[in-house]
Amino acid sequence: xxxxxxxxxxxxxxxxxxxxxxxxxxxxxxxxxxxxxxxxxxxxxxxxxxxxxxxxxxxxxxxxxxxxxxxxxxxxxxxxxxxxxxxxxxx
Numbered sequence: 001x002x003x004x005x006x007x008x009x010x011x012x013x014x015x016x017x018x019x020x021x022x023x024x025x026x027x028x029x030x031x032x033x034x035x036x037x038x039x040x041x042x043x044x045x046x047x048x049x050x051x052x053x054x055x056x057x058x059x060x061x062x063x064x065x066x067x068x069x070x071x072x073x074x075x076x077x078x079x080x081x082x083x084x085x086x087x088x089x090x091x
Contacts, residue, residue, distance in 0.1 A: 017070055020070055021067070021070050021071055024063055024066055024067050024070065025067070025079065027059075027063060028060065028063045028064075028067065028079075028080070028083060029083055031056050031059050031060055031063070032056075032060060032083055032084070034052075034056055035053060035056040035057065035060065038052060038053045038056070039053065064076070064080055067079065067080065
């Protein structure tokens, strides 16, 4: 069965900001996981993997900027340190 429907949802600015922040946080954690997996690889990385790492680093820098825009800067920095701290403490 296929149902086709249009749905309009009205959200206030605060709710929209919350959705954006959660999405940015999820993306940051996911990309950081991918970056750290490549960075901690014990095997020689292929050229495409090295290129992926460079791209991931750029994405992380961009996401950090966006998080600092959509959140209080100190909260964003705390979140970023927390994500990175998970990996630092595992060593």
